[in-house]
Amino acid sequence: MITVNTLAKRFKLNKEHKKQKQRTDVREHDGHFHSVKDVSFQCGYGEVLGLLGPNGAGKTTTLRMLSTALTPDKGEIAIDGIDIIKYPLKGRKAIGFLSGTTGLYGRLTARENIEYFGKLHGLKGNVLKQKCEALFTMLDMTSFLDKRAEHLSTGMKQKTNIARAVVHNPKVVILDEPTTGLDIMTTQTVIAFIRTLKKQGTSVIFSTHHLDEVALLCDKLAVIDNGVSCFDGTVDEFKLRGESNELNQAFLNLLDERRHV
């Protein structure tokens, strides 16, 4: 179980930005851009949580804090009660993170990349071999395993990146827009893979703008708007709150309600 409580993160504005008289975003004040102001949600084992929000809402910033890549200014992140802000190494062991900027070594093949990251996490011998083989099958990677990463297509790279993120059997998997830019077949493979993680009891948190994926996968939803949590609950509760059975409409209604408060 991962619990996220009242997270906040701000970034210092550069000099040029500070000089501008006109503020373009309500989150700019005190010489800072308050990217995430107050975000809370939780995701239990075997649950898939969809993180939604308009462009720039603060989803990636939030996920980067969960991954321990960014240190929050305020708030708590706990996995099974362990404070991972205080103990980031324990956090890194427990979490698998895929972001748009996750990199592969171009000169290594897809197989070598996964094996390398597995070894970094302390896997070796038969355990590493079996884990890699299972991932290669689940993610339908066998046709390109021996190609160098620099020669892989977008979809092949994404599958390799996903395998890289989960090779150490993390309890919590965090995927930032995992299907962006993928074709329909590759998207289906990624969706099936997330279902397998769920069946294995993993907590999966993923950000997306595709509400059809949410309908297929998610038990829970968390919505961020302008850096603030405005919903955390089940998909049925979301439809009720957004006054529509259609997820896109419920999302629009929920944001509209906030704009008019």
Ligand SMILES: Nc1ncnc2c1ncn2[C@@H]1O[C@H](COP(=O)(O)OP(=O)(O)OP(=O)(O)O)[C@@H](O)[C@H]1O
């Ligand atoms: N290092 C940084 N310095 C300054 N501002 C930042 C920094 N990182 C993020 N921001 C700002 O914080 C806000 C939230 O960005 P973030 O990437 O978290 O949004 P998002 O919800 O993931 O958006 P999208 O759906 O477009 O990917 C944006 O306005 C962004 O410009």
